[in-house]
Amino acid sequence: GQQLNQSPQSMFIQEGEDVSMNCTSSSIFNTWLWYKQDPGEGPVLLIALYKAGELTSNGRLTAQFGITRKDSFLNISASIPSDVGIYFCAGTSGGSNYKLTFGKGTLLTVNP
Amino acid sequence: DSGVTQTPKHLITATGQRVTLRCSPRSGDLSVYWYQQSLDQGLQFLIQYYNGEERAKGNILERFSAQQFPDLHSELNLSSLELGDSALYFCASSATGGGFGAKNIQYFGAGTRLSVL
Numbered sequence: 001g002q003q004l005n006q007s008p009q010s011m012f013i014q015e016g017e018d019v020s021m022n023c024t025s026s027s028i029f030n031t032w033l034w035y036k037q038d039p040g041e042g043p044v045l046l047i048a049l050y051k052a053g054e055l056t057s058n059g060r061l062t063a064q065f066g067i068t069r070k071d072s073f074l075n076i077s078a079s080i081p082s083d084v085g086i087y088f089c090a091g092t093s094g095g096s097n098y099k100l101t102f103g104k105g106t107l108l109t110v111n112p
Numbered sequence: 113d114s115g116v117t118q119t120p121k122h123l124i125t126a127t128g129q130r131v132t133l134r135c136s137p138r139s140g141d142l143s144v145y146w147y148q149q150s151l152d153q154g155l156q157f158l159i160q161y162y163n164g165e166e167r168a169k170g171n172i173l174e175r176f177s178a179q180q181f182p183d184l185h186s187e188l189n190l191s192s193l194e195l196g197d198s199a200l201y202f203c204a205s206s207a208t209g210g211g212f213g214a215k216n217i218q219y220f221g222a223g224t225r226l227s228v229l
Contacts, residue, residue, distance in 0.1 A: 101157075
């Protein structure tokens with residue numbers, strides 16, 4: 001089945017630093033999504049990308065849909081303690097676009 | 113708040129038992145998806161219902177079943193429970209059942225944590 005390789009698995013950074021994480025796939029995806037999950041909660045949608053090359057921002061977050069349609073990255077600028085959590089990439093592929101495939105997640109820790 | 117409601121939040125049961133997890137989608141959403149999240153497997157798609165009918169199946173065990181009712185809420189039934197079924201179970205909903213664009217974005221509930229002892 002589809003697989004997404006998300007890296008890094010975890011990051012430990014200082015408050016104020018910028019963060020970058022990415023996802024790659026061996027096959028083409030039609031939609032890329034980035035979610036954040038806090039402990040005990042469900043994933044919350046951060047950014048949705050629909051076109052190859054698309055660059056979208058949501059506050060301090062910026063994500064891009066790779067030109068090859070096989071990758072995406074998420075950047076967080078000027079990190080703050082509440083950025084702590086697990087960030088997941090997800091994508092849909094194929095004709096029906098209903099099935100979300102998730103990466104394994106990136107655990108982000110921000111030291112104040 | 114995503115607008116997707118899942119109950120119960122926690123469930124503790126014994127091996128061999130059967131449980132039912134409930135999900136109410138966001139107002140107006142026709143599709144409901146069920147996912148299992150475990151430490152070693154990550155988020156795994158189980159099954160999708162669209163407007164009352166099964167639309168897609170993922171890695172769902174035969175011991176598990178789901179349905180979507182006329183009011184669009186959904187239930188996930190887990191039977192003959194095993195220790196390995198302990199996990200977080202998430203429900204998500206979207207406006208449509210597939211295709212491109214914002215109407216197919218899935219919004220997740222807070223999950224049900226199932227512990228099988």
